[in-house]
Amino acid sequence: xxxxxxxxxxxxxxxxxxxxxxxxxxxxxxxxxxxxxxxxxxxxxxxxxxxxxxxxxxxxxxxxxxxxxxxxxxxxxxxxxxxxxxxxxxxxxxxxxxxxxxxxxxxxxxxxxxxxxxxxxxxxxxxxxxxxxxxxxxxxxxxxxxxxxxxxxxxxxxxxxxxxxxxxxxxxxxxxxxxxxxxxxxxxxxxxxxxxxxxxxxxxxxxxxxxxxxxxxxxxxxxxxxxxxxxxxxxxxxxxxxxxxxxxxxxxxxxxxxxxxxxxxxxxxxxxxxxxxxxxxx
Numbered sequence: 001x002x003x004x005x006x007x008x009x010x011x012x013x014x015x016x017x018x019x020x021x022x023x024x025x026x027x028x029x030x031x032x033x034x035x036x037x038x039x040x041x042x043x044x045x046x047x048x049x050x051x052x053x054x055x056x057x058x059x060x061x062x063x064x065x066x067x068x069x070x071x072x073x074x075x076x077x078x079x080x081x082x083x084x085x086x087x088x089x090x091x092x093x094x095x096x097x098x099x100x101x102x103x104x105x106x107x108x109x110x111x112x113x114x115x116x117x118x119x120x121x122x123x124x125x126x127x128x129x130x131x132x133x134x135x136x137x138x139x140x141x142x143x144x145x146x147x148x149x150x151x152x153x154x155x156x157x158x159x160x161x162x163x164x165x166x167x168x169x170x171x172x173x174x175x176x177x178x179x180x181x182x183x184x185x186x187x188x189x190x191x192x193x194x195x196x197x198x199x200x201x202x203x204x205x206x207x208x209x210x211x212x213x214x215x216x217x218x219x220x221x222x223x224x225x226x227x228x229x230x231x232x233x234x235x236x237x238x239x240x241x242x243x244x245x246x247x248x249x250x251x252x253x254x255x256x257x258x259x260x261x262x263x264x265x266x267x268x269x270x271x272x273x274x275x276x277x278x279x280x281x282x
Contacts, residue, residue, distance in 0.1 A: 005081060012041055013038075020083050020221040021052060030053075034055045036056065042054040055072075079123045079127050085139045087191060090153050092202070106153070109154070113164060114164065117164070138180070138181050140183050180232055183234060223235055
């Protein structure tokens with residue numbers, strides 16, 4: 001049995017995933033920096049030194065997960081923590097979204113979490129250690145609660161992550177393991193710069209969200225790990241996100257309608273500032 005915790009962090013090559021890797025290594029953990037961009041993962045491992053290893057991982061591919069487990073089982077005596085952080089952003093109203101974009105976001109944001117959990121939970125269950133936290137941390141979003149229009153596919157995948165985590169919590173508890181869903185407010189990361197935007201106006205809106213954010217990736221990782229160590233089911237990060245989380249329980253219809261009106265106003269403003277060129281008639 002290792003005296004240090006062993007953790008897998010998906011999307012570990014940048015943003016919140018990178019912050020998780022740094023926070024864990026600083027606490028004495030060994031970390032697998034798993035990312036579809038292996039160059040980014042290797043860069044983070046160089047930042048972290050000997051306690052980190054890089055691994056190419058496509059979270060949407062079950063075979064990629066099995067390859068990761070096979071490799072790590074040859075290196076580590078146990079697995080203590082799985083951080084399902086990798087995610088993508090697709091914007092646009094559902095009536096305008098492409099089937100390919102819808103499939104992509106579900107495969108990464110929701111099925112990716114399912115595949116990873118399905119592959120790694122058997123190893124987690126048989127591992128024995130006294131480190132804390134132990135179990136699964138899943139990255140959701142406050143968008144799952146407030147459900148802003150124009151982000152329907154993203155909101156739905158993150159709501160699914162919350163439901164999955166709540167079910168998983170009961171499945172893991174008999175083994176002394178915990179499941180935590182993290183709901184950060186908007187956090188400036190590559191999620192927005194690499195988003196597939198269904199409407200040019202969404203770029204303006206995303207830029208506005210990011211510019212107004214007071215949350216850092218390091219804050220999200222720190223609060224997520226602290227909440228998981230306390231056994232919390234939900235960890236909401238950011239003052240506005242916490243307010244929305246409470247309002248969703250007290251006045252759900254009022255909140256959804258208010259967010260919808262606000263989003264419609266922001267879209268009108270963005271379209272006025274950046275009008276879409278007319279499409280030539282055939």
